[in-house]
Amino acid sequence: MLAIAALLGVLAVALAWPVPVALSRAEWPARAPGLALALWQAIALGGALSMIGCLVVVGTAPDGSIVGSAEALLPAFASGPIPAEFGVVHLVALTLAAGLAVHLALNLAATAARAERERRRQHQLIAILSDPMPGEPRTRVLAHPVPLAYCVPGLRTATVLTEGLVAVLSPDELRAVVAHERTHLEQFHHLVLLAFRAWHQALPWFPIANRAERAVTVLTEMLADDGARRATGAAPLAGALERLGVAGEPGAYADSGGVEPDRETVEARLARLRSPGPPLGGLARIATAVVAVVIVATPLVAMLMIIR
Amino acid sequence: MANLGELERSVMERLWASDAALTANELRDRLTLVGEAGEAGDRSPATTTVLTVLARLERKGFVSRSRDVRPHRYRALLSRAEHTAEMMHEVLDRASDRDAALARFIGTATPGETDTLRRLLDELARR
Structure with a gap:
């Protein structure tokens, strides 16, 4: 369990700083902009998932599964004491994970709503x-x-x-x-x-x-x-x-x-x-695509492993 | 029969062309006058349609209504040029926010660039 948390933590840190810095300095994206765009999306999504995943793995460690932890902790919100095996560290990690996930989702929704409003206004102005x-x-x-x-x-x-x-x-x-x-x-x-x-x-x-x-x-x-x-x-x-x-x-x-x-x-x-x-070589393309998939799949698989 | 969007445009054009505020009936008559020869009668929108269009335009901030006399009189809130300048401001603001509501062609937005364009817009507006 600790190994998975450490892996996701390392991945989250890598995707937060060294990897994007290297990508933003690389020259190949100009030769394969579509692929580079996909890689940027994988970095952003994989980074967020790793960060949340790392916190979830740490926070659910006492029970060992996400569903089990939810079953143990959620009733405690309404009534009763928090199960003793969950310490402050676990509760803080879970709170941060939930807070981060909600924060990111709400921001995406708010930005999308604002853009939609702006577009509707633009269409009105354009028509007239x-x-x-x-x-x-x-x-x-x-x-x-x-x-x-x-x-x-x-x-x-x-x-x-x-x-x-x-x-x-x-x-x-x-x-x-x-x-x-x-x-x-x-x-x-x-x-x-x-x-x-x-x-x-x-x-x-x-x-x-x-x-x-x-x-x-x-x-x-x-x-x-x-x-x-x-x-x-x-x-x-x-x-x-x-x-x-x-x-x-x-x-x-x-x-x-x-x-x-x-x-x-x-x-x-x-x-x-x-x-x-010259367009990016076939091997380099495949390697980049694999990296993009692995970046997103790793935190997803890690969380699926401990779902029950 | 023209769709609502085209009618909105025609109504705004009549209002921009008129110095005085107009009633819905006056607007309807002006819309008839420019109907194609021979089918002018058919192309005249009903007064209720004109009123609907005016209500939409008022909601969108294009038209103001004076309610102190009956029938109500309508006029354009801004000239066409003023409205266009305002729209350009919005586009430039959005572009510098990179709000993803719009995408634009000339370069990618930098604060310096949009500031200069905005200054230019202000100069044009003063003329």
Whole structure:
């Protein structure tokens, strides 16, 4: 029992710091962004499960099983003394495990509800303030000079371009931008981002949460870039990114002093579009996938072992 | 018959085009006038439909109603440009929160970037 708790504790610590730090510094995610995105999700999920699992294993040690401990402890809430074999350490561990699980779940629910409210509001505004773009389904043009493109995910989706963007980009570049947004929508990137956003909000003091959220954001951009590349080739999107992301169009930002986007990210995306590195080898892919599965499966199996 | 969303849009366009506040009947007449030639009568929405649309728009914060006279008169709360600018603010705020409600194209949001865009929006609004 102690060995399982120690294993989960080590896994939780590894997934909380060294593993994500190494992943955020690695160069291969740009060559396999989908796989890297899956690995980030496994790290976040596996980390949370290991942390909770470690506490559960420690807390249920006197009885040896989760169900048995629940049967012994839950009646004590209503009436009667807490069974003597459960000491302070066990009770604290179980309280922390339950608290952490509830905290994470509530944060996810609250973030999802807020995002849903925001989307509904966006659809209302889009329906009244924007015009449909001819020839592009579910794409709307907003009469505003600041060049911007974004998409509203959900059951009903919309891609919104501003007049400023339409004026600055060539037709090919515009098609590439729409394909980029559409890839975000088709691959449900908002769900991954939502989970990491919730995780970050639930554990703001957690050193790795910010880094993870950032890495995941960049990976979804790269996946959307790949979608645009499949639709229009790399050149139009690189052109659009150059014009908006890095160089900025002198006329587009008028007397604003220029916009400073996240130069590093845009440069990384541009470099990738200009010369995509060799795709990650088959063996490395399989190894990464196995690691992702093991990370999530270990705490799950450990908890299943002591369920009864 | 147009769906409710399209009707909301048409009603807002009439309100934005009008200097004075309008009653539901006046709005209905204006909606009829722009109906396609020959089928104008068919395309006119019923006053109750216009009232429903106005109630929805009021709830969504697009329309204000003056209740001191009968029939009630309606006007647009903000101009189209003001509303659009406000919407852009919301989009930029969401993007910097990375709330995952939206995803956006230009770069990934950094505080510096959204601050600059926000300043630009304010400058445009003052003009």
